[in-house]
Amino acid sequence: MADVGSQSARVTAPLLALLLVTAAVAPLAAPVAAQSGTAGSPPSVDVTVERGDDPATVRLRLTFDAPSNARAFWVLDHGGTVAASEGFVAGETKDGDSGYRWDRETESPSLTVVTSVDETSGGDTFEGKEFAATEAWTLAPTPTLTVAWLPSSDGEWRYRQPFAESYPHQASFAEDGVLGQSFLYVGQYEEYTRRANGSRFRVVVASNATPTTPPETALDALVAADRNLSGESPDSVLAFVLPDPIRRGGFSSARTDEFWVHEDAALSTPSNLWVHEYLHTRQSFSLGTRMRWFREASAGYFAARSSLRHDRIERATVARAFTGKTFGNATLSKPATWSSPEVPYYRGPLVLWALDREIRDATGGERDLGDVFDRMNAHEGNVTYADFQHVVADVAGQSMDGWLDRYVTTSERPDVGQVGVDEPGGDLDDRDRPELPGPREYVVSSLKLWGALALAGLVVGVALGGYVSGIGRWLRGED
Numbered sequence: 001m002a003d004v005g006s007q008s009a010r011v012t013a014p015l016l017a018l019l020l021v022t023a024a025v026a027p028l029a030a031p032v033a034a035q036s037g038t039a040g041s042p043p044s045v046d047v048t049v050e051r052g053d054d055p056a057t058v059r060l061r062l063t064f065d066a067p068s069n070a071r072a073f074w075v076l077d078h079g080g081t082v083a084a085s086e087g088f089v090a091g092e093t094k095d096g097d098s099g100y101r102w103d104r105e106t107e108s109p110s111l112t113v114v115t116s117v118d119e120t121s122g123g124d125t126f127e128g129k130e131f132a133a134t135e136a137w138t139l140a141p142t143p144t145l146t147v148a149w150l151p152s153s154d155g156e157w158r159y160r161q162p163f164a165e166s167y168p169h170q171a172s173f174a175e176d177g178v179l180g181q182s183f184l185y186v187g188q189y190e191e192y193t194r195r196a197n198g199s200r201f202r203v204v205v206a207s208n209a210t211p212t213t214p215p216e217t218a219l220d221a222l223v224a225a226d227r228n229l230s231g232e233s234p235d236s237v238l239a240f241v242l243p244d245p246i247r248r249g250g251f252s253s254a255r256t257d258e259f260w261v262h263e264d265a266a267l268s269t270p271s272n273l274w275v276h277e278y279l280h281t282r283q284s285f286s287l288g289t290r291m292r293w294f295r296e297a298s299a300g301y302f303a304a305r306s307s308l309r310h311d312r313i314e315r316a317t318v319a320r321a322f323t324g325k326t327f328g329n330a331t332l333s334k335p336a337t338w339s340s341p342e343v344p345y346y347r348g349p350l351v352l353w354a355l356d357r358e359i360r361d362a363t364g365g366e367r368d369l370g371d372v373f374d375r376m377n378a379h380e381g382n383v384t385y386a387d388f389q390h391v392v393a394d395v396a397g398q399s400m401d402g403w404l405d406r407y408v409t410t411s412e413r414p415d416v417g418q419v420g421v422d423e424p425g426g427d428l429d430d431r432d433r434p435e436l437p438g439p440r441e442y443v444v445s446s447l448k449l450w451g452a453l454a455l456a457g458l459v460v461g462v463a464l465g466g467y468v469s470g471i472g473r474w475l476r477g478e479d
């Protein structure tokens with residue numbers, strides 16, 4: 001976990017440093033000849049991908065079309081190792097971070113980057129691997145590169161991520177594979193695609209995986225979860241299904257709307273990993289320290305709510321799951337009191353379940369926690385606890401500060417009676433939203449497993465939280 005976090009943290013440093021070296025670079029560059037294209041177009045790139053002799057490594061060769069309308073063009077590398085370059089001059093930013101500057105002569109400058117499944121690791125907290133290599137396939141982190149260029153037309157640097165869907169790039173594989181912005185899969189696979197609600201959902205199933213949830217059923221669940229959540233849907237969602245040795249659970253990149261789940265992921269458990277990981281892709285808020293719990297709490301609660309909505313699970317099972325671990329004096333708003341990183345996964349959804357009901361009661365069922373979630377996504381800057389109180393009051397039409405203080409800023413837990421366990425269907429109805437067709441699944445809840453399962457999203461959720469709040473948003477602004 002620590003590795004993932006520190007890698008993400010590293011992302012910001014080189015970019016900030018680039019801003020500093022901009023002044024040094026720009027004066028050296030004279031305007032190039034006639035402009036073509038627009039200042040907003042980055043140099044297009046062809047990417048060829050092949051596994052190394054060691055299947056734990058994957059080589060990507062990026063061949064760029066030299067920009068005709070840029071005074072300067074850099075590729076910054078924040079992850080992966082540049083093994084070779086042509087037409088680029090390796091340089092260092094002021095802070096000693098590495099980048100590659102186009103020599104302004106080579107027409108098709110290229111970089112060869114190597115990524116490895118060992119690039120990040122789950123550390124000691126979670127057993128198993130976030131990335132893995134087998135004979136059949138390799139799942140490695142996509143190298144985190146940034147293309148930076150200075151258009152001739154103005155003096156403003158542009159930044160883009162070359163593996164983003166919107167970037168002009170083409171990928172070809174020596175074997176077969178899928179190049180996502182966060183996850184790079186090499187090997188044979190089956191792909192399932194669905195277009196709905198203005199989004200494209202792709203599920204990529206490793207050739208030797210046996211998904212517990214049929215991919216079409218998982219797509220139904222993702223589409224329904226998307227429809228049941230207010231706010232803007234992502235343009236496209238990319239999900240992978242992998243067998244061992246990838247660890248049980250899931251792993252999500254909120255920044256890029258990509259995730260993977262283990263082949264065992266089921267829709268009929270309180271953790272509902274498919275929807276849980278999808279929920280992370282819908283979280284565009286950044287959170288202050290006292291609200292840090294909300295990332296896993298909201299993914300956990302909405303995932304369970306989805307299972308309940310579709311009658312895939314009993315309410316009592318969900319209540320037992322959320323109350324299964326008490327964590328003593330742990331207080332949501334005080335991460336220092338968390339005796340375990342699991343606190344937001346259990347206490348968090350329990351509190352949000354009760355809060356959802358409070359809001360429904362206060363508004364005659366007109367509004368719910370989804371409206372809070374939506375407004376938090378629209379919030380500029382970190383959502384602080386005070387912001388959260390304001391948003392809840394606004395949605396509920398009345399202050400709920402006392403209630404929130406009680407369950408967020410102290411160790412008190414709402415009791416299961418308060419979350420409506422004794423009132424089946426009472427506070428989790430569908431409010432006229434259409435039900436999904438399809439067979440019901442058996443309730444196969446395993447609290448013990450859940451502990452391991454549910455932790456998956458934490459890492460990237462937390463790690464990318466910092467990313468999204470700062471440079472990430474700035475980069476996306478360039479898209």
Ligand SMILES: [Zn+2]
Pocket residue numbers: 276277280295296299454455456457458461
């Ligand atoms: Zn999560």
